[in-house]
Amino acid sequence: xxxxxxxxxxGFAIVLVCLVLAALPWALNPFRVRVFTLGGIYAIATTGxxxxxxFTGQISIGQAAFFGIGAYTSAILSKAGVPFILSxxxxxxxxxxxxxxxxxxxxRARTFYLAMATLAFGLxxxxxxxxxxxxxxxxxxxxxxxxxxxxxxxxDGFVSYYYLVWIITATVLFLAYxxxxxxxxxxxxxxxxxxxxxxxxxxxxxxxxxxxxxxxxFLAGIAGSLFAHLDRVVxxxxxxxxxxxxxLSMAVIGGLKSIYGGLIGAMIFTLIGEQLRSLxxxxxxxxxxxxxxxxxxLPRGLVSFPEKMEKLISKLKRKTSxxxxx
Amino acid sequence: MAxxxxxxxxxxxxxxxxxxxxxxxxxxxxxTALIGPNGAGKTTxxxxxxKMDLADSGRVLFDGRDLTHLKVYDFARxxxxxxxxxxxxxxxxxxxxxxxxGGIPVSTIGWFGGFFRTRRTKTILEKDRQKxxxxxxxxxxxxxQDWLAQNIAYGEQRRLEVARALACNPKxxxxxxxxxxxxxEESLEMAxxxxxxxxxxxxxxxxxxxxxxxxNLCDMIYVLNHGEIIAQGEPDEIQSNEKxxxxxxxxxxxxxxxx
Amino acid sequence: xxxxxxxxxFGISVGATYSLVALGFSMQFRAMNLLNFAHGESxxxxxxxxxxxxxxxxxxxxxxxxxxxxxxxxxxxxxxxxAIRPLYKAPPLNLFICSIGLAMVLRQMWNILTxxxxxxxxxxxxxxxxxxxxxxxxxxxxxxxxxxxxxxxGFEQFLxxxxxxxxxxxxxxxxxxASLMGISVLRMKSMVYAVSTMLGGAAGILFAPLAYVTFDxxxxxxxxxxxxxxxxxxxxxxxxILGGFLLGLIEQFNSSYISSLYKDVIxxxxxxxxxxxxxxxxxxxxxxxxx
Numbered sequence: 001x002x003x004x005x006x007x008x009x010x011g012f013a014i015v016l017v018c019l020v021l022a023a024l025p026w027a028l029n030p031f032r033v034r035v036f037t038l039g040g041i042y043a044i045a046t047t048g049x050x051x052x053x054x055f056t057g058q059i060s061i062g063q064a065a066f067f068g069i070g071a072y073t074s075a076i077l078s079k080a081g082v083p084f085i086l087s088x089x090x091x092x093x094x095x096x097x098x099x100x101x102x103x104x105x106x107x108r109a110r111t112f113y114l115a116m117a118t119l120a121f122g123l124x125x126x127x128x129x130x131x132x133x134x135x136x137x138x139x140x141x142x143x144x145x146x147x148x149x150x151x152x153x154x155x156d157g158f159v160s161y162y163y164l165v166w167i168i169t170a171t172v173l174f175l176a177y178x179x180x181x182x183x184x185x186x187x188x189x190x191x192x193x194x195x196x197x198x199x200x201x202x203x204x205x206x207x208x209x210x211x212x213x214x215x216x217x218f219l220a221g222i223a224g225s226l227f228a229h230l231d232r233v234v235x236x237x238x239x240x241x242x243x244x245x246x247x248l249s250m251a252v253i254g255g256l257k258s259i260y261g262g263l264i265g266a267m268i269f270t271l272i273g274e275q276l277r278s279l280x281x282x283x284x285x286x287x288x289x290x291x292x293x294x295x296x297x298l299p300r301g302l303v304s305f306p307e308k309m310e311k312l313i314s315k316l317k318r319k320t321s322x323x324x325x326x
Numbered sequence: 327m328a329x330x331x332x333x334x335x336x337x338x339x340x341x342x343x344x345x346x347x348x349x350x351x352x353x354x355x356x357x358t359a360l361i362g363p364n365g366a367g368k369t370t371x372x373x374x375x376x377k378m379d380l381a382d383s384g385r386v387l388f389d390g391r392d393l394t395h396l397k398v399y400d401f402a403r404x405x406x407x408x409x410x411x412x413x414x415x416x417x418x419x420x421x422x423x424x425x426x427x428g429g430i431p432v433s434t435i436g437w438f439g440g441f442f443r444t445r446r447t448k449t450i451l452e453k454d455r456q457k458x459x460x461x462x463x464x465x466x467x468x469x470x471q472d473w474l475a476q477n478i479a480y481g482e483q484r485r486l487e488v489a490r491a492l493a494c495n496p497k498x499x500x501x502x503x504x505x506x507x508x509x510x511e512e513s514l515e516m517a518x519x520x521x522x523x524x525x526x527x528x529x530x531x532x533x534x535x536x537x538x539x540x541x542n543l544c545d546m547i548y549v550l551n552h553g554e555i556i557a558q559g560e561p562d563e564i565q566s567n568e569k570x571x572x573x574x575x576x577x578x579x580x581x582x583x584x585x
Numbered sequence: 586x587x588x589x590x591x592x593x594x595f596g597i598s599v600g601a602t603y604s605l606v607a608l609g610f611s612m613q614f615r616a617m618n619l620l621n622f623a624h625g626e627s628x629x630x631x632x633x634x635x636x637x638x639x640x641x642x643x644x645x646x647x648x649x650x651x652x653x654x655x656x657x658x659x660x661x662x663x664x665x666x667x668a669i670r671p672l673y674k675a676p677p678l679n680l681f682i683c684s685i686g687l688a689m690v691l692r693q694m695w696n697i698l699t700x701x702x703x704x705x706x707x708x709x710x711x712x713x714x715x716x717x718x719x720x721x722x723x724x725x726x727x728x729x730x731x732x733x734x735x736x737x738x739g740f741e742q743f744l745x746x747x748x749x750x751x752x753x754x755x756x757x758x759x760x761x762x763a764s765l766m767g768i769s770v771l772r773m774k775s776m777v778y779a780v781s782t783m784l785g786g787a788a789g790i791l792f793a794p795l796a797y798v799t800f801d802x803x804x805x806x807x808x809x810x811x812x813x814x815x816x817x818x819x820x821x822x823x824x825x826i827l828g829g830f831l832l833g834l835i836e837q838f839n840s841s842y843i844s845s846l847y848k849d850v851i852x853x854x855x856x857x858x859x860x861x862x863x864x865x866x867x868x869x870x871x872x873x874x875x876x
Contacts, residue, residue: 053678057676057678059678059681059682059685061685101857102857104861105857105858105860105861106857106860106861109860110620111620111677111678111681112620112681113815113860115622115681115685116808116811116856117853117856117857117860119808120808120849120852120853120856120857121853123804123805123808123849123853124849124850124852124853127847127849127850128847128850131847178442178443182437183430183433183435183437184437186423186426186427186430187427187430187437189416189418189419189423190416190419190427190430193416193417193418193419194414194415194416194417196378196410196414197410197414197415197416197487198416198427199398199399200376200398200399200401200402200407200408200410201402201407201427201428201430201431201490201494202399202400202401202402202403202430202431202494203399203430204399205399241804242689245685245689248682248685249686252682257418282693282697284689284690284692284693284696285689285690285693285694285697287686287689288685288686288687288688288689288690288693289686289690290686291682291683291685291686291689292668292683292686292687292690295672295675295679295682295683295686296668296671296672296679296683299675299676299679
């Protein structure tokens with residue numbers, strides 16, 4: 001609805017990225033391809049978070065729980081013989097339903113309530129994942145998940161699954177982008193800016209927050225489904241509170257106000273993920289420290305890095321070019 | 327013809343009576359003012375009318391309809407728009423986007439309209455955009471359409487809010503101290519703007535402290551003090567009303583003496 | 586009958602520590618408008634520093650307490666200065682996120698320093714239960730309840746009677762006027778953070794003998810402290826105290842009669858119910874936000 005200036009640059013960058021992504025699997029070894037596939041999966045969940053947190057100004061620390069719910073749902077259904085498309089959609093719906101349970105009471109209240117409730121929800125779900133052995137396979141998780149397949153075509157190779165994931169990721173990003181350009185997106189932003197004013201303009205803030213939270217958990221759910229079919233194994237350790245905080249960090253670091261923030265944050269994290277994992281326990285400290293640092297110095301995330309640099313440069317220019325005046 | 331009426335509105339906060347049996351009627355197509363000293367309950371009345379606060383008793387009628395069961399977000403669609411005492415722009419949106427938000431209640435393409443770019447939605451979106459730009463022009467902010475709302479001057483923000491309110495084709499505008507915090511120049515601009523839009527057939531109900539603005543602008547004035555209406559009438563009547571003078575100045579006669 | 590009373594006492598003793606954490610939450614909210622994710626970590630802090638002094642350095646209990654309180658206060662001041670102060674002017678979302686990052690960092694720090702080991706903190710009066718009115722009671726629990734009540738009382742007196750306490754209350758009610766009266770709002774905020782960290786630390790060191798000391802104890806205990814804080818309406822002190830006792834009792838009965846394994850799931854449900862029923866708390870008295 002509103003034209004942005006740098007459209008040509010953005011468009012160019014998007015096309016470039018798409019081309020690179022399309023060519024990637026032919027240039028890299030399977031291990032690296034898996035890393036990028038994982039990045040795409042995380043990007044879906046993170047974009048959900050960005051949509052929710054960036055627009056409504058609320059915080060969810062339970063994304064990994066919804067991710068896990070989606071993963072387990074898909075695993076259980078697929079193993080029971082349900083076709084992939086259905087278990088994929090079901091994962092999203094089940095996760096969204098859980099989002100409804102959490103969001104329904106909490107979104108009426110201050111931001112902090114939802115934050116706490118999602119944290120508690122995540123911890124509670126971890127307990128359930130670990131202990132409801134009959135359903136989830138307990139601590140060791142579930143294996144032997146069949147490959148994703150649509151019709152006669154089975155996505156059981158690295159390359160084919162990569163394309164499946166990225167096609168879905170691209171679709172999600174496109175839809176999210178279109179959403180922000182609609183009156184719905186405008187209303188969401190209005191709520192985030194000034195709820196009282198938004199309500200005086202007929203925006204039912206509670207309803208919108210709830211819907212965007214449902215979208216957020218739905219996306220986490222379908223991402224979880226894709227995750228389950230990646231390595232075809234799921235275990236509780238992938239869906240802990242630490243993971244929720246990592247999702248949160250990806251969203252924040254990428255930039256909450258931009259629709260691409262989720263993608264950027266997710267890609268950066270997965271790409272340096274290997275390096276992070278070698279730090280083992282210090283990894284969480286690095287991530288936490290990075291969060292604190294970023295929130296203080298680069299509050300809009302990495303997406304805002306170029307404009308922050310511009311501002312800094314113009315500040316420096318002013319200081320050096322006008323000695324002695326003002 | 328009264329388009330907005332309140333009947334015996336009463337409201338207390340704890341033991342403090344904020345409004346007591348407030349009954350008034352706002353005439354269609356006229357400018358009505360609600361004046362009174364600080365703490366008289368003026369903003370509380372607006373809050374009660376628009377459901378940001380609930381009255382203890384009494385009711386509000388709009389166009390003959392009882393508003394008792396409505397919620398805050400129902401008012402815009404009815405055509406009742408309200409601005410606030412404090413400036414409330416959508417800071418991180420551009421001025422254009424702010425006014426477009428005002429178009430939300432009357433948008434013809436619904437929430438997911440812009441989602442898929444059909445030819446129909448494109449034309450409607452463009453029309454909405456032109457309408458918003460027109461409103462910005464009306465309040466004198468056309469050149470700054472791409473500025474972020476948080477970066478414009480306070481007086482400009484308040485004019486922006488008027489433009490935003492106008493975007494949904496309101497039937498009545500409730501303006502809460504539109505010139506609060508403005509310097510004389512800005513106040514004059516705002517007063518002229520209000521006069522301009524009221525001439526277009528819009529009903530205006532304004533809370534205001536600045537008696538100069540009120541006397542020149544309004545067709546009808548209600549005076550509120552300690553939550554009760556102590557006087558109502560045309561500007562001339564109010565100016566010489568003893569109760570009003572006493573409420574504002576506390577002492578009879580001083581105004582008479584100074585003319 | 587005996588077991589019921591024992592459970593009640595245990596529930597109340599645990600609940601008392603939740604109340605102390607809740608008091609810290611409420612204090613930070615009222616005086617600093619801060620909803621602090623990392624507050625639960627002060628609980629862990631108190632427990633570990635106490636552990637260090639009393640168990641590893643073999644210092645007498647009283648000295649350990651003093652050192653722990655002092656350390657918590659100092660660390661509180663440092664944290665406020667480094668991670669909270671820069672964000673007073675920023676939108677509240679940033680502060681939340683920062684406190685989340687802070688909580689992560691602190692918790693992992695404990696993880697690295699102490700490993701995933703559960704430490705045992707010796708009870709104050711020995712292991713043997715004592716006979717009180719024919720009922721066998723663990724003295725530790727009574728001690729915890731007593732100390733917690735003492736601390737809460739002391740805290741209330743501090744707020745009401747001392748200069749600093751009154752200054753804090755002034756800042757909580759109206760920072761602008763307080764600053765006009767010569768109170769340094771920044772310094773008060775720093776003090777508030779320090780005192781609330783000390784309260785949390787006290788809760789930790791009190792709790793330590795009741796259960797094990799682990800690096801992640803701050804997480805759930807922080808959540809429970811939060812539940813208590815919102816029980817009376819966030820910012821309400823009597824609500825926090827009452828909430829603490831109630832929550833401790835409910836948990837205890839849960840754990841004995843429903844399921845010890847899914848105890849936390851039930852706590853989550855309680856949280857959701859409290860939020861749903863009255864996000865303003867069950868004892869809330871109307872506080873308008875001026876439009």
